[in-house]
Amino acid sequence: MxxxxxxxxxxxxxxxxxxxxxxxxxxxxxxxxxFARGGFPALNVGTTQKSIEMYVFAPGLEPGTIDVQLEQGVLTIAGQRTDDLHSQAQRATVQINERFAGSFRRVLTLPDEVDAESVSAHYRDGVLHISVARRESVQPRRISVH
Missing domain, CATH: 1.20.5 (Single alpha-helices involved in coiled-coils or other helix-helix interfaces)
Structure with a gap:
């Protein structure tokens, strides 16, 4: 304690x-x-047969201020969160400030099998959900036996 x-x-x-x-x-x-540092926003990344799913936990942001880019298999998530307490410095004396504020950037290298044309991003309740489809040529398919 x-x-x-x-x-x-x-x-x-x-x-x-x-x-x-x-x-x-x-x-x-x-x-x-x-990890103790370098982990904002926190990420969960998983895969399905058809896509790569990412959940980015970034509460307190406006959706329009989040920049998501995918270029040559590299996904970049960037933005900035304002410091509410310091912006109200005339009214509040900060005693404890544990919430991250400032610019952030997370960079993920995705596998070659992703389809860069099929990316979606939705922000709701402080969670950014990014879905990147896998190319159909690498998705498992069922072959019927006659």
Missing amino acids: HYRSMFPDDLFAQLDRFQRDLQQAFDMESSIRG
Whole structure:
């Protein structure tokens, strides 16, 4: 359990926060949430016989601000999330800020079997769902025996 003081003048709380920030900056140990750094937005990627399905967990974004590009088998997801607390700096003193804010970019290399012309992306309830179809020539097919 971490001790967090709500009072900014507490020197020990500031040192504790500084130590945690340094540890997180250099900690690449995996956990239940994935890697400690470089993991925003979090991704789930799976495959079906007909497509590659990606779920990008990025709450607090406007769909129009998310940039999704597929070029030569490389999928890039980029955007920016604003920092609500710092934009209201005159009204609020920030005590704890654990939510990611700023620009982000995730890059995934997809297999050669994808059809770059059949990509769809939908954003709903903070989750971006990207579906990339596989080319028909690589999809399994049933061959009837006579």
